[in-house]
Every structure is written in structure tokens, then in C-alpha cells.
Amino acid sequence: MTPRKPFRVPSAAALTLALALTAACGSESATTPAAKPGGRSFTVAAAGDVLIHPELVEQAAKDAGTTGKGEAGLDFGPLLAGVEPVIGKADLAICHLETPVGKPKGPFEGYPEFLVPPQILTSLKDVGYDTCSTASNHTFDHGLSAVRRSLDAMDEAGLGHTGSARTREEAAKTVIREVNGVKVAHLSYSWESFLNPTPEKQRWAFNRLDTDEIKKAEARARERGAEVVILSVHWGLEHYNEPSVPQLRLAERLTAETGVDLVIGHHAHVVQPIQKVNGTWVAYGLGNQVARHSSPTGLTEEGVIGWFEFREGADGWDVSARYVPTLVDIPPTAEEGEKLSADVVTDHRLVDVRRAIAVPGDLSEERIARYRLAKERIRGFLFNRGAPGGEGLKELPLDK
Template identity: 75%
Template sequence: MTVTAACAVLTAGCASTSSEPRSGAGGRTFTVAAAGDVLVHPELVDQAAEDAKRSGGGEAGLDFDPLLAGVKPVISKADLAICHMETPVGEPEGPFEGYPEFLVPPQILTSLKGVGYDTCSTASNHTFDHGLKSVRRTLDTMDRIGLGHSGSARTRAEADDITIRTVKGVKVAHLSYSWESFLNPTPEKQSWAFNRISTKQIRTAEEQARRQGAEVVILSVHWGLEHYNEPSLPQLKLAERITTETGIDLVIGHHAHVVQPIQKLNGTWVAFSLGNQVARHSSPTGLTEEGVIGWFEFRETDSGWDVSARHRTTLVDIPPETEVGEKAPEGAVEDLRLVDVRQILDDPGDLPEYRLARYRLALDRTHGYLYNRGAPADDGLAELSLPD
């Protein structure tokens, strides 16, 4: 089977190789939502088990729908929604593993599809944590539920293939690349199982996608240093090469687990890291619970694709830790939940002030990191108002 490729690009004035004529200001348009790492730690599995008891839903005693429900109003409105599935999945009944060799419930994929994701990047330093068998199981599961994927492969032939997704009449390709894991290096004979970062290979894949008719090509890239809110020097150098040596339209970054800037570089938008979409690290830092949904609108013009960029801040709410017999503060978080920060601040209900202060901190802090390389001056990167 082929790797489903779906993405959308965020670049102003990047020329398309399509033979179709442009239709000017009244041309085709489409929107893309992209978010950060999906990293299912054991605490999230425990929450899904508790939610399944309450809802009677899910599969094999796990229901991730309540965990992810907070972002459905945004994700479901995009013409194309892209997630980053960082880890392989196991069997529905387990066993499951956390860091450092992840094996997570496949039920998370069904819930990602349920909130509106269309496709996911799958190339990461954890892709091969449990070998080729788990790579195949992950992609088989995604195919079964209708969730696209790019970045890993079950066979050598599949690794060489690029599939084009049509989004509102536009042919869009999605590429996904990562650095290699030092903990579990892939055997040479199976090195094709996921895509390793190489400017030359990215350029070759983009050219192949164009030959197959892609009018827009998006690149997901797993790069950088964990827990740093600024891109590393290797990230900056690679971004420079990608935006000058290829025709990639949009670069979506992952791996840092915290939010990093979005910058228009050589006319192409680069989101260095969108943070975590959902995770529960063993030692939460506050920053690792904050993330961003990038929202990109593409409009066809006579000179190419004009792209506007907006964003929506997210937060993973974590219940406070209490001693046996100790009561949590009044109004405290009760369950692990991925929430849309702006939606809560706009409609806070009777939430206590200390919780509202946490949401305001997340909003202000993610704005600061996003803008730290001059995005507003470049193209007015703005917060997304919820689409109608």
C-alpha cells in the first residue's frame, strides 16, 4: 500500500510546477491545521482507562476521546489537518511501554481521526522503537481507520512511493523526515523503514512529488534539541538549506516538546516546533504541556500561493498531585485534558482565578516564543479566531 500524503504549504510566492492555469485572486483556497507531538505516556493510558469506565466507549477498556475533545472545534474545521504520531502502537489490549522505548495503544489513532485529523507524520526518533513489526502494525492500523501517514514504510517499495491527496481541488503532497535514534538505530538492511533527514533526499522527494502532479508540498521534520524554546544552530542551517535548495512550501517542526518560533525564511514559513499536542511527561515543566495548532490558509494568485498564518494555543491540563487523604484545591483540574486555551478564556464559566491565570500564562508564553524570530513583522502571524 502507499503512504498517504496530505499537507498544505505555507509560503508566500513559492512558484508551483502545476501545469494548470492560475485563476487570480478568485482562485482556489484551502486551509491546513498542523499540531505538535502526540506522545502517549503511561499517565495518559491510565486516564483513557478511567474515561472508558465512565463513558462505556473506546476499545479494549481505553477511550482517548475525552482527552482530545477540546481541540475538535478547531481541527475539524480545517480542510486538511496534520498530526505528528511520534511512536509506534501495540495491540489494543497491550502490553504498553513508555519512555524510552514507546509502545502505545492503537486506540489513540481512532481518537485522532475522530477529532478531525486527516493524516500524520510518522518519522521520528521513536519510529523504530519496537522494530519493523511495530512500524507495520502502526501503518496497518492507520490504513484501517482511514488516517493517512507519511514518513515510515512497511516495505522498500512503499518507502519510495509518494501519494498525492486532493484538498479542495488542489493536489497536496506531504513528506516526513527525522533524525536517527541513538538508542535504537535501525539495522542497515531495514534503513528504508523511515526517512532520515537529508537535504538531498528531501529535494529528491519534493521533485518526485511535483512530477506526480503535486501543486503544494509540505515537509514535517523531526529535529532540534528537546526542551529548548529556541531553534538550534543545526535547525537554523537545515531550514536555510531547505528554503533555498528545494521548492518545499511549508516546514512543520517537531521533537523539542516545547514551542519554538515560526519564521518566514526565504519566503517560506518554517514552524520550528509546535510543542506537544498531547503528552504527560514524568516531570512536567509547564512548557511541555503547552502547544500550538498552526493554521495556514492558502490562496491561489497569478504569481503562486499566497499563504496566511495563524495559531491557536493549547494546554494539557494536569490534576494536582495530593497526599493520601488530602483534598485538591476548590475548582482544581480533575482529569488530564487537552484544552483550547482561547476557548476557555473567552468562556471561563466559574473557573477559579488561579486556573485562569495558568491559561493566560500559556497564551502569553506561547505568543512570546512564536514571535521570537520576527514573525509579526514578516507577515502578521495572528491568533486564530475559531472558524465558523
């Protein structure tokens, strides 16, 4: 992460106007390609940054004391359980691991040089994630030894990975998975960290964001049999809900000069738009899947799971886009002797806000109102570049 930049929270009136304007028009009309008889199909769920701050480690310790599960006194299962019904249904579920992991008993570190519990990897696998992008500005926070330890731990947990490497030979490999009979390649690239730049002799340890290098990687993937190529990119400005000019320019180049089938963005820690660029879906920023920043803004707790369905057409792949709005519930900090209401949030939990609103149970009106705010605000940010209308971006129904 870079030092926080100032931002403004849009007013309710501005959001309402943005929603009305974007609902009225799309940036381009979509034409559904002719279906291929007997054509294959598969679904992809992709989420934002997994950023384990110290407060979430404390939550995992608290939950382990209740569940009796986990390893070395930490259980991240209850924190992530709210998205399992979505992630577990996808044919391919992709997360973004922002940071290196340490040893099960620590020591652990937060911002600015993260070192997080490897137990998070088991929980990510348990809720249904298949693989993670690992190229970020924090990849090299603790050097090559931490990169290697992280990838070893991911192997042990059964999580795939791409974007960083333990050896020069591994860096040259292309990650291709078979998904419902389709060979899918996953690439991951990031800008370089200014805090801990990679030594020149170890520059192969993670992929730097460069259009020409991405073009070469895609070509290698195609040569090795990939039928679909998905690209994860760590880019943009933190805490800005609108893509930066460099993001927009890079998205234009990537979609015009490569055959990449889907672009998944991270790093902003807030939700950014999803739109089609040159016929290819680009998710500029999916926000945080799970995080607990030292100064929560409301926006940093909101995130999106992008849901993309690939269908084989007569002339290539037709990709439809849906989304699931999420929110990390954060308990308030009580002053000594202060009594909190019985309805107050008591634990950090990742919430599928569609489900919370549709099946509220005994939730108070105040909690439901917070989820509705998240849902509508996320929708506004997602549609800010004209994705509704002809392009067909919609919320994923609960029954999917």
C-alpha cells in the same frame, strides 16, 4: 526522546520585553501576491507531537469507564475533545505520531522505548485529523514489526501516514492527497535514533533527515502532479524554546534549495518560533499536542496548532499563518489523606486556551490565570524570531 537538557524558564519581565521588541519589528516585510481570478484555496491545521505516556493511558481507562466508549477499555476521546472545533474545520489536518502502537490490550510501554495503545488513532481521526507524519527518533523503538503494525492500524482507523513504510516498495511511494481540488504532497523526515538505530538492510523503513533526499522527494512529488508540498521534520534539541543552529541552517537550505511550500517542525516538546525564511513559513517546533512527561515543566504541556491558509495567486501560492495556543491540563498528585480544593484539575485534558479564556464558565480565577500565562508565553516564543509585524502571524480568531 533524548535525555533531558537543562533549560531556563524566562521571567515575566523578559517575556514582556521580548513581546514588545518582536511586536515592533518583523524579520522581513510581506507582499501579498496578486490574486488569481477563480483561484483555489484550502486550509491546513498542523499540531505538535502526540506522545502517549502511561498517565494518559490511565486517563483513557478512567474515561472509558465513564463514557462506555472506546475499545478494550480505553477511550482517548475526552482527552482530545477540546481541539475538535479547530481541527474539524481544517480542509487538511496533520498530526505527528511520535511512537509506534501496540495491540489494543497491550502491553504498553513509556519512555524510552514507547509502545502505545492503537486506540489513540481512532480518537485522532474522530477529532478531525486526516493524516500524520510518522518519521521520528522513536519510529523504530520496537523494530520493523511495530512499524508495520502501526501503519496497518492507521489504515484501519482511516488516518493517512507518511515518513515510515512497511516495505521497500511503499517507501518509494509519494503520498499525495486532493484537498479542495488541489493535489497536496506530504513528506516526513527525522534524525536517526541512537537508542534503536535501524539495521542497514531495513534503512528504507523510515525517512532520515537529509536535505538532498528531501530535494529528490520533492522533485518526485512534483513529477507525480503535486501542486503543493508540505514537509514535516523531526529536528532540534528537546526542551529548548529557541531553534538550534543546525535547525536554522537546515531551514535556510530547505527554503532556498527546494520548492517546499510549508515546513512543520517537531521534537523539542516545547514551543519554538514560527517565521518566514526565504519567503516560506517555517514552524520550528509546535510543542506537544498531547503528552504527560514524567516531570512536567509547564512548558511541555504547552503547544500550538498552526493554521495555514493557501490561496492560489497569479504567480504561485500565497500562504497566511495563524496559530491556536493549547495546554494539557494535568491533575495534581495528592498525598495520602490530602484533600484537594473543589476547583482543582481532576483529569488530563487538551485545552484550547483561547476558548477557555473567552468562555470561562465557572472556572476559577486561578485556572484562568494559568491559561492566560500559557497564551502569552506561547505568543512570546512564537514571535521570538520576528514573525509579527510585516509577516502577519496572528492568533486564529475564535469564529474561524
